[in-house]
Amino acid sequence: MSYLNTQNHSNTVLKVLNSALVLFVEKGFFNTSIPDLVKHSGVSTGSIYHAFQDKQAIAETLMSALLQQIEREQLQILNQHGRCKARFYALSKWMIDTAEEHPHVMQFILTARHKEFMPDLKPICSSQPFITLRNVIHQGMLEGSVQEMDLMVAAASSYGGILRLIQLGLDGMLERPLNTYLDEITQVCWKSIAIDQTIGK
Amino acid sequence: MSYLNTQNHSNTVLKVLNSALVLFVEKGFFNTSIPDLVKHSGVSTGSIYHAFQDKQAIAETLMSALLQQIEREQLQILNQHGRCKARFYALSKWMIDTAEEHPHVMQFILTARHKEFMPDLKPICSSQPFITLRNVIHQGMLEGSVQEMDLMVAAASSYGGILRLIQLGLDGMLERPLNTYLDEITQVCWKSIAIDQTIGK
DNA sequence: GTCTATAGTACGATAGAC
DNA sequence: GTCTATCGTACTATAGAC
Numbered sequence: 525m526s527y528l529n530t531q532n533h534s535n536t537v538l539k540v541l542n543s544a545l546v547l548f549v550e551k552g553f554f555n556t557s558i559p560d561l562v563k564h565s566g567v568s569t570g571s572i573y574h575a576f577q578d579k580q581a582i583a584e585t586l587m588s589a590l591l592q593q594i595e596r597e598q599l600q601i602l603n604q605h606g607r608c609k610a611r612f613y614a615l616s617k618w619m620i621d622t623a624e625e626h627p628h629v630m631q632f633i634l635t636a637r638h639k640e641f642m643p644d645l646k647p648i649c650s651s652q653p654f655i656t657l658r659n660v661i662h663q664g665m666l667e668g669s670v671q672e673m674d675l676m677v678a679a680a681s682s683y684g685g686i687l688r689l690i691q692l693g694l695d696g697m698l699e700r701p702l703n704t705y706l707d708e709i710t711q712v713c714w715k716s717i718a719i720d721q722t723i724g725k
Numbered sequence: 726m727s728y729l730n731t732q733n734h735s736n737t738v739l740k741v742l743n744s745a746l747v748l749f750v751e752k753g754f755f756n757t758s759i760p761d762l763v764k765h766s767g768v769s770t771g772s773i774y775h776a777f778q779d780k781q782a783i784a785e786t787l788m789s790a791l792l793q794q795i796e797r798e799q800l801q802i803l804n805q806h807g808r809c810k811a812r813f814y815a816l817s818k819w820m821i822d823t824a825e826e827h828p829h830v831m832q833f834i835l836t837a838r839h840k841e842f843m844p845d846l847k848p849i850c851s852s853q854p855f856i857t858l859r860n861v862i863h864q865g866m867l868e869g870s871v872q873e874m875d876l877m878v879a880a881a882s883s884y885g886g887i888l889r890l891i892q893l894g895l896d897g898m899l900e901r902p903l904n905t906y907l908d909e910i911t912q913v914c915w916k917s918i919a920i921d922q923t924i925g926k
Numbered sequence: 927g928t929c930t931a932t933a934g935t936a937c938g939a940t941a942g943a944c
Numbered sequence: 945g946t947c948t949a950t951c952g953t954a955c956t957a958t959a960g961a962c
C-alpha cells in the first residue's frame with residue numbers, strides 16, 4: 525500500500541510522487557531521469573511538468589509530504605502514551621515497523637542525500653519529526669525517568685542505536701527481520717539514558 | 726593537512742582525489758562536473774582521464790584510499806589498547822577527532838550515497854573498518870565486560886550513538902565543538918551495553 | 927489537463943598536438 | 945604525461961496540438 529495520503533494531492537501528482545519515492549531511493553535522484561519517471565508512473569512528460577515546476581520540486585514535494593505523514597503518525601502515538609518511556613518504546617516500534625513496511629520511506633528520510641539535490645533544505649534532523657523525538661527525551665528528564673545530560677547527547681544515544689540498527693537492516697546486514705530485534709534494541713538504547721539500573725519491563 | 730597518504734599515488738592523482746573529496750561532499754558526486762574538478766585541482770581534463778578510467782573510478786579510488794587510511798589508524802589504536810572498554814573509548818575519540826579535523830572524510834564515509842554512484846559497492850557497514858568496530862564489541866562479550874546479546878544490536882547501540890552525534894555535529898546541530906561531548910557520549914553509549922552498573926572510570 | 931515532439935544545453939569522454 | 949579542443953549523447957524543460 526502507498527504510504528502517501530490521497531487527500532492533499534491529485535491522482536497524477538500522487539502517481540508521480542510514488543514513482544519518485546521508489547526510483548530516487550533505488551537509483552538515486554540524479555540517476556532517475558524524467559523519462560524514467562514517465563515509464564514508471566505512466567504519466568507523460570508534459571503532465572509531470574504541468575504538476576511540478578521542475579525535477580527538484582518533485583523531490584521537495586515528496587519530502588514535505590512524507591514528513592507531514594510522519595508527523596501525523598507520531599502525534600497519534602503521543603496521544604496513546606503519556607510517559608516518556610512508553611512513548612520512547614512506541615516511537616521506536618513505529619520506526620522499526622515503518623522501516624519494514626515502507627522501506628523506501630525510511631530510506632528516503634534517513635539516507636537520501638537531500639543536500640545534494642535540495643541545497644536550500646535544512647538538515648533532516650532539524651525537521652519536526654526529529655524535534656518531536658528529542659522532545660520526548662526532554663520530557664523524560666523533567667519527569668525524572670531520564671538522566672540529566674545534554675539533550676543532544678541523550679537523543680543521539682537513545683535513538684542513534686535504533687536508527688543505526690534500522691540502517692543495518694535496510695542495508696541487508698541483519699540475519700533476521702528487523703522487528704525481531706525490537707525488544708532487545710529498545711531495551712539497551714533506553715538503558716543508555718535511563719536514570720536508574722532497574723530495567724525491568 | 727591532507728588526509729590521504731602520498732605513498733601509493735602520484736602527485737596528480739593525489740591532487741584530483743583531494744579535490745574530489747571536497748567537491749563530492751560539498752556539492753555531491755553528480756553536481757561535480759569534470760570541469761569543476763579541473764578548476765579545483767588545477768589538473769587538466771586530459772590528465773584526469775589519463776589517471777582515471779572515468780569519473781566513477783575517481784570515486785572508487787577515493788573510497789578505497791580513505792578506507793585503507795582508516796584501517797591503518799584503527800590498527801594503531803588497537804595496538805595501544807588491549808581491552809574492549811579502552812578500545813571502545815579510544816576508537817570513539819578517534820572518530821570524533823577525525824570528524825573535527827577532517828570533516829570531509831567523515832562526511833564522505835558516513836553520508837555519501839555511495840550506492841548512487843558506485844552501485845556495485847557493498848554497503849559501507851560491511852567494510853573492514855566497520856567490521857573492526859564490531860569485533861571490538863565481540864571481544865568485550867568474550868571478556869565479560871559487555872552483556873551477551875546479538876552482536877549487531879550491541880554494535881548499533883554503542884557506536885550508533887557516537888555516529889549519530891557526529892552526524893548532528895556535521896549538520897551544525899550542536900552548540901559546542903564535537904570533542905567537548907566526548908566524555909558524555911562515550912559514557913552513555915558504553916553504559917548501554919556494559920555488563921554491570923558500575924560506570925566509573 | 928494530458929499528450930508528443932523537440933529545442934537547448936551541459937556533460938562525460940576522446941583525439942591528437944606537444 | 946600533460947594539455948586544448950571538440951565530439952556525441954542524454955538530459956531537462958518547453959512548445960503547442962488535442
